[in-house]
Amino acid sequence: MPELRFPPDARVRLRFVNAGAHPVNWVSVDEHELYIIEADNTPTLPVPVHRISVVRAPSPTTYSGVLLTSGRRIGDSFYLRAQINTACFGAGFPDLDPQTPLIFRIADEGHRLAKTLPRSRDWNDPTTGNCTDLDETVVVQHAPPQAEQISVFNSSRIGPLTTTDEAGLSDGISFLEWTLNNITYENFAYTPLLHQIVRGEDPNTGRIALITAWNVETVDIVIQNLNGPEHPFHLHGKPFWIMARSQGSVGPETIASLDLNTYNPLLRDTLGLPSGEWVLIGLVADVPGVHAFHCHIVFHQAQGLFGALMIQPDVIRKLQDPGGELP
Ligand SMILES: [Cu+2]
Known part of the structure; x- marks a missing residue:
């Protein structure tokens, strides 16, 4: 399983691009809120969400989510999940596994880490039910600050x-x-x-x-x-x-x-x-x-x-x- 490694006490910016064919993919990191700071290259006020819905438009949409690794210890690991919203399919695909995980591990240069699987838990927020995009009202464009x-x-x-x-x-x-x-x-x-x-x-x-x-x-x-x-x-x-x-x-x-x-x-x-x-x-x-x-x-x-x-x-x-x- 692919793995991303980040140090403790860091602010990590993850940029999500839906380069696939499916319209709605949710991305999330277990037990970490993602602060949306950018949508399609437009800076936004940081707002914490559990999942980001990355839509496949005519061209890929992008979001940047920042998460904090403060309080985590070397070796802690979590799943980063990309999940297809199956409600967007017209017909069922019973063999489909809608979820693609990768491992998000806290690490630094000096430690060798066992490649254990995370025991983290997904957020409870539904990933299906309605084929809907992220609630746009939560994303507010960053207003220009006072000039220095x-x-x-x-x-x-x-x-x-x-x-x-x-x-x-x-x-x-x-x-x-x-x-x-x-x-x-x-x-x-x-x-x-x-x-x-x-x-x-x-x-x-x-x-x-x-x-x-x-x-x-x-x-x-x-x-x-x-x-x-x-x-x-x-x-x-x-x-x-x-x-x-x-x-x-x-x-x-x-x-x-x-x-x-x-x-x-x-x-x-x-x-x-x-x-x-x-x-x-x-x-x-x-x-x-x-x-x-x-x-x-x-x-x-x-x-x-x-x-x-x-x-x-x-x-x-x-x-x-x-x-x-x-x-
Ligand atoms: Cu000119």
């Missing part, structure tokens, strides 16, 4: 400019440049920003608009499209909540007192920002890395409309550079 940092990306156009020949005279080819916080990004082709950080260098903030979150913190970012066409702005690494947007522009005093929508705001990774409008997005910066922020019209990006959100550079510096050529 508010930063700004101001987007502007420069130009049209014209190219010049060697004598410095215009040769008539017209082009635009785009800026974020008055910086037109030019790529670091031979020294990517991430490598600079890993090597302990300080990035040249004259060459890239950079927002830094030193710790795990809630970051609000105001993006303003001062004089461009609509830009589809895209952030890597972390989806963001869209919490306010309007026409015009906002200054530092106004930003602090904006009326934000914290009730069920839309979570996205790209947004369209029309000319002369601003938007406030929020995210929890908890993914260490250098995450690109750019206009997704690729020639605008190539013309400089590109910045980055750097999260936890001190953590990045402790990562091991795998070396060699990346694929």
Whole structure:
């Protein structure tokens, strides 16, 4: 029987994906509540349940359940059960064993453990009777917490400019440049920003608009499209909540007192920002890395409309550079 091993006094995140063909599978861990913290990549408020119903939709749905191994001892073991809800079948399948168990064992590096079978007991909650999904009302989207940092990306156009020949005279080819916080990004082709950080260098903030979150913190970012066409702005690494947007522009005093929508705001990774409008997005910066922020019209990006959100550079510096050529 397959086995998963986890240390005592740990918070264990299990991500469940129904990759099968059957619509409703219950998953549970004997004698441990699962705190649902994510549904289909949307963060949710932690809510304890005995079983999670993982539905097979056109694409697999996912849930993350966290369980606590506090109070458990090395060698304790429990069943993690996936159980088909047989009420969803139109006809009976008498030979079907609807349950697939695996062993969830408390272990650490230093102990050799006997492969005994658990004596744990399943929850009493029914797994059949109705072909129903998890009660959705128990799953509540995680509301954005109060921001610990508010930063700004101001987007502007420069130009049209014209190219010049060697004598410095215009040769008539017209082009635009785009800026974020008055910086037109030019790529670091031979020294990517991430490598600079890993090597302990300080990035040249004259060459890239950079927002830094030193710790795990809630970051609000105001993006303003001062004089461009609509830009589809895209952030890597972390989806963001869209919490306010309007026409015009906002200054530092106004930003602090904006009326934000914290009730069920839309979570996205790209947004369209029309000319002369601003938007406030929020995210929890908890993914260490250098995450690109750019206009997704690729020639605008190539013309400089590109910045980055750097999260936890001190953590990045402790990562091991795998070396060699990346694929
Ligand atoms: Cu653009």
